[in-house]
Amino acid sequence: MERPQPPEAVERPRLRRAAAAFTSLMAVAATSLVAGPAATATAQGPCALPRTAAHHSLGLDTWNNAYPRPARSLDAVMIFLSFPDSRPLATTEALVADHFPATSRFYERASYGRFTLRAHPQLRWFAMPQPSTSYGIRRDWEPARRTAYLRDALAAADPEIDFSRYDVVYFVADPDAPGVDSDATKVVNFDRPMRADGTDIKRVVTVFERHPPDRNVLAHETGHVFDLADLYHRPTNDKGDWDTYVGDWDVMGSQFGLAPDFFAWHKWKLGWLDRRQVSCVSPTGTTLLTLDPVAAEPSFGGGGGAGTRLAVVRTGTDSALAIEARAATGNDLHTCTEGVLIYRVRSGKASGGGPVEVVDTHPDSEACWERSVYPPLADAPLEVGETFTVPGERTQVQVADRTSSGAFTVKIAPGG
Structure with a gap:
């Protein structure tokens, strides 16, 4: 939640849950395109910059088909994970209400009604096989332990969830489990997709938010699912200002921004x-x-x-x-x-x-x-x-x- 205190009193690393997205992802790089001269025209006109090999490139002359494009209705499954070392204190219904319908409404307004994000929360806890403390959950997550977490999460849910029905996957951890670090919320992209129900799962959103969560955090993370870049600046050793690039002016810069609509x-x-x-x-x-x-x-x-x-x-x-x-x-x-x-x-x-x-x-x-x-x-x-x-x-x-x-x-x- 936002705290009404001057920015100099705010601990910036606490406000930047998504910071590790570009440092610890198993990234799926955008397809490399040859950049033409500045006056080259595309279907979008001469001012449409070319998409490059940069991760989440803001070029828009073509769409990167590795990502779902939110120009239609998309379905998102929300799966809740519990651990043997903790009994959940919050209900799944309460955790759903932390994010929906607010996130869907954010996208409906941002898209002028062109896009609908349909949430399908599974209102039960899926039991993880290992204690929460065993996965080493943190912002800059050790890849092997993160992979173990995701494999266990998929195995726990797959018997009851038909993943072929969904475009977006949210794995929501019990926020009160002792090993859960709220700074670890992020999107994980896979070099090699996970496979379930005949479907390649190319990325998932791992949610470790407290209850109640940071404002607009899921709108930010879902933006990565649609190939949008982080717009904040991560300072050395996480000390200093995170928002020097765009300030309040886009949710991909800060989920706490006063003007979070997309550029x-x-x-x-x-x-x-x-x-x-x-x-x-x-x-x-x-x-x-x-x-x-x-x-x-x-x-x-x-x-x-x-x-x-x-x-x-x-x-x-x-x-x-x-x-x-x-x-x-x-x-x-x-x-x-x-x-x-x-x-x-x-x-x-x-x-x-x-x-x-x-x-x-x-x-x-x-x-x-x-x-x-x-x-x-x-x-x-x-x-x-x-x-x-x-x-x-x-x-x-x-x-x-x-x-x-x-x-x-x-x-x-x-x-x-």
Whole structure:
């Protein structure tokens, strides 16, 4: 749960349950693609960066078929695991309520109703054969012991669960067992899939959350199931700020963020925005756009996010500037600032390596120090009447107005 204390008083490793995802996964690397020149057009247009071999690459000219794409309804099974050294104190029903329907609602809002995550909790405990302390559960988990845990979990559940019916697998451990470390929640990808019921299980979500859990933690982990990268920065020895890349601005950066809705770039990658809702900015002249806030519900028919949600300035073979509007609505209801957000996207950067970096348009100030995970970026958006030239790119962004419907009128000049 979030604690209302200044960020400097917060123990960052405690807030980053998913930190080991890029250090201890048995990763399934994305298919390597040859990056073309910056002006190369794809079905998504000339601003769609190429997918690269980087783990969870944010390139979106093609989809990595090793992952399920959340452009339709998907089914998730939730399996509860008990251990011989502990008697569960929480009921399975209570643990389900920790995550659902909140996680499904998060995705329904984020996708503008295009995607439904259907949870199928198995309301009983499946007995693990070994004590919880024998598995060495922790954030940076020793691979052999983690593998033993997953094999035992699958063996315990397989006689009663038909895994062929599900797209996503959540293994939820008894949170009160003595060997369970709540920092070990993560997605595990397999070099060689586990096999059950004639189905390859390529990844599972291992849930070790306390009861009640961290806010939005399962939305974050489920994002990895859909090939989204970690957007936080893991500091040396886990000491220091974790949120210097994107702050509060995407659940893949922090499950505690004040504005946790997915970046519009993520929504484009996942198929929730189509090409008509993305403006590829001309490299010359000035482009005038009206941007609907990313988290706002569509104001008219046509499916998906309806109006324009994202402007893109291509800056290199595998890099771009993304420009979108953020407002206090939907998944972003509790944001403490509104305006036009600018961020860099690099499809060659791996998960945890800074594939997205928010541009701080107010570098000499901060906001919401009592609630934000990283106050220096809490006031990153440009407000109406402000103009900013992106350092190193010479692209100038001006927020000219805000319409009565809440959209932002933006002028973008790539030449500065």
